[in-house]
Amino acid sequence: MLELKNIVKKYFIGEPNELTVLRNINLKVLDGEFVSIVGASGSGKSTMMNILGALDRPTEGIYSLDGQSTGSMTDNQLSEIRNERIGFVFQTFNLIPRNTALANVELPMFYCGMGKKARRERAKELLALVGMEDRMDHMPNELSGGQKQRVAIARSLANNPSIVLADEPTGALDTKTGNMVMDLFLKINEEEKRTVILITHNEELALETQRMITLRDGEIISDKRISERGRVS
């Protein structure tokens, strides 16, 4: 479970000007939920994603993950939180070039100090889960966009995170591959019972999730359950 309480994020650009990107955000996401955060560009969703991903600290307010407040944590502790509790999926995949698909999936486990053998084993399982088991020795530049994103999803699950944070995961993919990736998130949510937070500007995509949170000018303007999930095609 994660909770945002009175979160404010301001950027200081010179003395008189301060830019408030998030204003008084309150949000609770329960375990196993599939939540989407939508908004136009400039609505503050990237900043929200950075705070949810423990990449950034709020100016005011408390962000707690699994009942643990992140406010007083050191940079190294935040690194550990990202490593163990959060799985990232990016729009541009962000696979490490010159590392095979397998090595990319192993990376989060490498940083938490898991042994080589256990790492390899788990990475193979995860690649099988996303249907990439026969391409695990390929380099990222030998993979298509959809394949890269599947490897990235496998990587996000490496350390059994509490939440998977996906930032426009289908943004760089065509509709068909995008749907396939979306199906994968649904599968992860349903079968693995994992919390997934999808950040997107695409409301159609958001309608496939259980709950849609809309941001505008740094504020949550709507938070609604989606009763009937279905793809509008």
Next chain:
Amino acid sequence: MIVENIALAFSSIRANKMRSLLTMLGIIIGIMSVIAIVIVGDAMTASVTENMSSLGAGNITVSIQEKGLDSAEINVIAGERISLSGGRTARTGNSPESSDLITDEMINSVAESFPGEVLGVSVSYSGGSAQVKSKDLYANISISGTNSGYATANNITMISGRYISERDVEARAMTAVVSDKLVGNMFPNGDDPIGEKVKVYKSNSIETYTIVGIYEYEQMGFGGMAADIDISTPFYIPVSTAKADVLEKNYTYFTVIAANNVDVNAMTDKLQNYFDNLYRNNKLWKASASNMSSMLDSISETLGTISLAIAFIASISLLVGGIGVMNIMLVSVTERTREIGTRKALGAKNFNIKIQFVIEAAIISLVGGIIGIILGIFIGIIITNVIDAPLVISSIVVLGIAMFSMAIGIFFGWYPASKAAKMDPIEALRYE
């Protein structure tokens, strides 16, 4: 974790082969020069040591020095004199009077004053160069007046016959000990030369000597330009015979051979005291005793200083190489900003990022260093072959230099690595 980082470093070197090679070039050239200089320096020291210790470690040379020169200078003078094998002592332009020189009485008194500690004394006097001729056969010689102790002091190996004896010296006998080389030139038929008479053609006289012994000629140092047959070899005759026509009967130096069980350094001090006493009333001159070990020390020290100075200059290219590594690491860090952001998002701590780039810099420098060591050894082998010196490669030096090249990488990679480690993950992820 280290192993993985090393593998990572190699994969990034492989990915940019040309760039990595150019980066390494500075390190390669620097390490190569340092290694080559160390090998050549060691070879020269070994060569000098070898030559000098063959002259006898138990020898103590007593030579006339001008008062007021410090001991370091005396050592250098002694070294010079030995290496030139001449008898020159003057350095400041002053020449000692005959009464300042070492007399036969002084030399004889040494053996009497230190019974049991002195094996013998050796004196020599250069009689100049000459030629032995008989019909169309000839051999070039340099005449050397010696006494019986000379053979011991200079490690002369007799092949047959005997060396110059004290009786020869007393009698001013016309006896000679010649080299095997001279025998080869003058007695090509293999006749036994012992007891044969040879004619020595000097610039202004012809003298006849009876051969009493043959010694083994050892070529020392560089061969020089002379054809084998023309090489001049020493022609040993009694010192008294060599000095028969010379007014000056005294010596500028002589050598004391310490007995085997005697501490050479202590003996040197004793001789110094002995001669200080003899020369205490002389205002300008003194006799200075020194032995091989102090000469060897000063020569090795001088050679070492020269090597060090050259190596220091060579290490400037290492500095340039290190800056090259730093430069390329900065480029690499910028290029891989997104990778750094991703790694941080996946849970890498600043320390993990830092060590990754430091190891990469260290590996680039180490690989460059190893290539440099191989090339440097190769150059060292060629040079030592050309100057005909022994090849000495110290594994500690090689290992030390390999470690040093790695240290250069760590030193110059530290700043770029810190820059990478301090990157803000959000900005790094957004970097295009």
